[in-house]
Amino acid sequence: MISRTLKHVVLALIVFIWVVPFVALVTTSLRSDVASKTSGFWTAFTPTELGHRFGTHDKGDDTAFLVMKGNIFERLNKDKDSYKVDGSIKSIMFKGRVPDPENEGKTKLIRKLVPVNEAMDVRGGEFIFQSNGDFVWTFETESAPKPKNLDVFIDQDPVFGLDAYAEVLFANKNVPNALISSFIVTIPATIIPITIAAFAAYAFAWMSFPGRDWLFVIVVSLMVVPTQLAFLPVLQGFSGVASWATSLNAMLTDCESTQTCQVASKSFASLWVTHTAFGLPLAIYLLRNYIVGLPRELLESARIDGANHLQIFTRLIVPLSVPALASFSIFQFLWVWNDLIVALYIGPSDASDLVFPIRLQKQLGTFKDQLHLLNASAVISIIVPVIVFLSMQKYFIRGLLAGSVKGG
Amino acid sequence: MRSIKPIIASNSLAIVLTIVLLLPITAIVAYIITSPLDGLMAKFGTWLHESRDWEFSVFDTQERFAKIGFAIRSIFIAVGISFLYFGVSNWLNMGLARVSSKNSEGRQSTIVEAIQPWIFVGPALVLLFLFLLVPALSTLSLSFQEADGARTSRNYAFLWDPAALGYEQFRYAMRNSLMWLILVPTACISLGLLIAVLADSVKWGIIAKTLIFVPLAISFVGAAVIWRNIFAGGGIQPQEAINGVTPSYQIGLLKSLLGHTAAYNEPLYSLQFWGNFFLMWILVWVQTGFAMVIFSAALRGVPEDTIEAATIDGANPFQMFFRIKLPQIYSTVLVVWTTLVILVLKVFDIPYALSANDDDKLLLATMMENARNNWSVGGDNVDNLFAAIAVMLMLTVVPNMIFNAWRIRREQKDMGH
Numbered sequence: 076m077i078s079r080t081l082k083h084v085v086l087a088l089i090v091f092i093w094v095v096p097f098v099a100l101v102t103t104s105l106r107s108d109v110a111s112k113t114s115g116f117w118t119a120f121t122p123t124e125l126g127h128r129f130g131t132h133d134k135g136d137d138t139a140f141l142v143m144k145g146n147i148f149e150r151l152n153k154d155k156d157s158y159k160v161d162g163s164i165k166s167i168m169f170k171g172r173v174p175d176p177e178n179e180g181k182t183k184l185i186r187k188l189v190p191v192n193e194a195m196d197v198r199g200g201e202f203i204f205q206s207n208g209d210f211v212w213t214f215e216t217e218s219a220p221k222p223k224n225l226d227v228f229i230d231q232d233p234v235f236g237l238d239a240y241a242e243v244l245f246a247n248k249n250v251p252n253a254l255i256s257s258f259i260v261t262i263p264a265t266i267i268p269i270t271i272a273a274f275a276a277y278a279f280a281w282m283s284f285p286g287r288d289w290l291f292v293i294v295v296s297l298m299v300v301p302t303q304l305a306f307l308p309v310l311q312g313f314s315g316v317a318s319w320a321t322s323l324n325a326m327l328t329d330c331e332s333t334q335t336c337q338v339a340s341k342s343f344a345s346l347w348v349t350h351t352a353f354g355l356p357l358a359i360y361l362l363r364n365y366i367v368g369l370p371r372e373l374l375e376s377a378r379i380d381g382a383n384h385l386q387i388f389t390r391l392i393v394p395l396s397v398p399a400l401a402s403f404s405i406f407q408f409l410w411v412w413n414d415l416i417v418a419l420y421i422g423p424s425d426a427s428d429l430v431f432p433i434r435l436q437k438q439l440g441t442f443k444d445q446l447h448l449l450n451a452s453a454v455i456s457i458i459v460p461v462i463v464f465l466s467m468q469k470y471f472i473r474g475l476l477a478g479s480v481k482g483g
Numbered sequence: 484m485r486s487i488k489p490i491i492a493s494n495s496l497a498i499v500l501t502i503v504l505l506l507p508i509t510a511i512v513a514y515i516i517t518s519p520l521d522g523l524m525a526k527f528g529t530w531l532h533e534s535r536d537w538e539f540s541v542f543d544t545q546e547r548f549a550k551i552g553f554a555i556r557s558i559f560i561a562v563g564i565s566f567l568y569f570g571v572s573n574w575l576n577m578g579l580a581r582v583s584s585k586n587s588e589g590r591q592s593t594i595v596e597a598i599q600p601w602i603f604v605g606p607a608l609v610l611l612f613l614f615l616l617v618p619a620l621s622t623l624s625l626s627f628q629e630a631d632g633a634r635t636s637r638n639y640a641f642l643w644d645p646a647a648l649g650y651e652q653f654r655y656a657m658r659n660s661l662m663w664l665i666l667v668p669t670a671c672i673s674l675g676l677l678i679a680v681l682a683d684s685v686k687w688g689i690i691a692k693t694l695i696f697v698p699l700a701i702s703f704v705g706a707a708v709i710w711r712n713i714f715a716g717g718g719i720q721p722q723e724a725i726n727g728v729t730p731s732y733q734i735g736l737l738k739s740l741l742g743h744t745a746a747y748n749e750p751l752y753s754l755q756f757w758g759n760f761f762l763m764w765i766l767v768w769v770q771t772g773f774a775m776v777i778f779s780a781a782l783r784g785v786p787e788d789t790i791e792a793a794t795i796d797g798a799n800p801f802q803m804f805f806r807i808k809l810p811q812i813y814s815t816v817l818v819v820w821t822t823l824v825i826l827v828l829k830v831f832d833i834p835y836a837l838s839a840n841d842d843d844k845l846l847l848a849t850m851m852e853n854a855r856n857n858w859s860v861g862g863d864n865v866d867n868l869f870a871a872i873a874v875m876l877m878l879t880v881v882p883n884m885i886f887n888a889w890r891i892r893r894e895q896k897d898m899g900h
């Protein structure tokens with residue numbers, strides 16, 4: 076029986092390793108700015124010691140007093156709608172001058188952690204705090220000190236919020252733009268190749284024309300050509316087309332007055348066409364293998380009934396090929412949505428038109444100190460493909476198996 | 484009967500010309516006609532903004548809604564044009580055949596059927612020709628040219644000349660590619676097999692498999708961000724650096740487990756040499772699901788009688804797996820292996836996202852990007868150098884290409900075509 080237990084344990088361990096990064100991602104995205112950059116995500120679920128900074132009272136509030144009573148948590152949460160700090164206070168960082176024991180009459184600068192209930196000198200007054208946040212600040216003579224910012228360490232209770240999502244989706248322009256751009260790129264770059272490939276696959280499977288088999292072998296062998304090999308000439312081609320379009324634009328419209336004649340060589344359209352071309356070999360291969368397997372009698376009887384190829388294709392083949400079409404569309408959708416390199420070389424370079432993977436790659440730099448934002452942005456970029464993937468998993472697996480196992 | 488070849492030729496020409504003229508003009512006209520949509524969407528956005536009392540600026544809302552408008556019409560136009568092609572060309576083909584066949588049904592269908600296959604495969608062939616075949620060949624020729632077009636082999640100098648641009652980098656890239664090539668497929672395949680076997684023997688296997696499968700849907704950059712939480716670390720200390728008296732926070736899980744303090748800020752994937760293995764692991768995490776799914780299906784296809792026979796002969800689970808099941812799915816393992824090898828050779832996103840400018844982590848694909856971005860000071864032949872590295876990348880894929888072609892040919896034979 077030991078091997079049965081071992082099976083469960085090993086599998087559970089592997090699953091655990093696979094899932095932890097997701098937990099890290101989601102947890103970090105739900106934490107506050109301070110929490111995400113000062114403590115690990117695994118500390119988010121239990122009370123954890125975290126540093127905060129609070130002001131003793133509001134700026135400009137200069138009423139004189141002998142004793143000021145207040146609460147650290149109230150001060151901390153004053154302007155907060157979310158991530159309200161709660162827990163128990165551990166210590167306050169004291170930074171200041173104290174009499175130097177070695178040099179009589181001199182002071183020295185020290186920094187030390189002052190625990191609960193121990194008095195410390197703040198702006199000449201005596202400052203004592205409790206673990207529930209209450210503090211008392213006492214002066215010998217009535218005075219109106221300036222507010223003092225203190226660093227406090229708190230055993231903080233877990234707190235989560237959606238602020239990071241609100242910030243990247245609404246306050247930040249880049250993420251919504253990337254989301255829209257990714258949709259602009261992905262939807263046509265999925266539908267166009269599947270349309271073109273379905274027609275081609277049908278022709279390769281059921282129509283006779285000279286050179287059919289040779290052409291098919293060439294198309295399929297293009298499947299393994301690294302796309303990097305094509306980037307430079309394709310780019311040159313597009314800039315040729317763009318300069319041609321620019322002069323056409325100048326000829327036909329009055330764009331010169333507004334200086335808007337320039338047609339960009341790297342655009343959404345160039346990405347659609349390039350993704351379409353790069354996706355075609357696999358699409359044709361998968362679809363042709365599927366269509367060739369459909370019962371021959373069905374097609375022949377349709378021919379006898381007088382249907383032409385177009386009718387057979389639209390009325391018979393397309394409805395019958397839905398599983399194969401679905402599995403390729405998922406492949407292509409995921410591939411285009413997740414693609415970085417083609418978009419980097421061929422896609423629009425305007426900051427507002429960048430697709431999500433490029434934006435995310437840039438955010439690895441710009442958000443490196445705002446991990447909650449980085450992770451929230453990553454969650455948003457991941458959620459679309461994961462939903463598509465999970466809801467159409469069956470077709471995806473079928474496509475994988477058709478592409479790799481058949482005939483193996 | 485007069486030959487119908489000239490008719491076919493003239494009909495084809497007419498169709499090609501119509502398409503070449505019609506599609507771009509339709510696209511441009513469609514874009515011009517639909518352009519007010521952006522403004523309408525912007526107005527709708529403004530209205531929504533005001534009625535919902537959104538906090539951020541109205542300008543942002545307008546911009547965003549205008550972009551959504553652009554997105555909608557772009558999608559419809561792009562997809563519409565591709566449908567228009569098939570509609571118009573087929574309609575033209577039949578119409579022209581009817582006109583030119585002089586009411587002979589036989590001739591009409593002969594003409595239609597001679598042209599129709601090319602209408603069906605035409606766009607695919609043209610696109611593949613223009614975007615893969617020709618560019619690949621022209622990259623090859625570019626790689627043997629100077630910037631001014633003269634023939635040279637100078638672009639490949641990094642192969643033999645220690646003074647050449649990219650000599651060092653190429654050696655790093657080859658060393659790393661070799662490590663990736665051996666370790667990543669091996670790890671994916673062994674883990675995939677292990678998980679497939681384990682998951683098929685426990686009740687909650689389907690959940691385990693789904694969870695391990697999900698990373699396959701995620702972009703490599705997304706995976707890099709995800710693993711950054713585990714591998715990177717340091718962590719900014721609270722408010723400001725405080726010497727040793729406060730707890731020092733380590734925000735990277737693995738770094739924390741390894742006992743790194745917050746002061747030690749270097750991400751694990753930036754370590755000299757060893758960093759490569761952390762980058763590789765990210766790819767293994769993404770791709771193991773792929774191996775697992777295929778092995779799981781293949782293992783289920785192993786004939787029952789061989790398993791029963793082995794059970795009767797008293798095989799233990801290990802013998803059962805290594806002696807009975809594994810040999811029967813050997814060809815599937817090989818297929819997965821070649822797929823992963825091609826993927827690994829082309830891998831770009833992960834090292835690019837996490838350690839773009841570190842020579843120690845270079846792979847051929849990232850070396851290409853470096854050549855284009857960072858080496859421009861080195862000469863005017865950056866593009867040609869880029870092409871040369873692309874050709875090297877191609878060469879590493881060739882053995883697999885040959886294997887794949889052989890496999891597909893055999894497959895076609897098996898299917899009787």
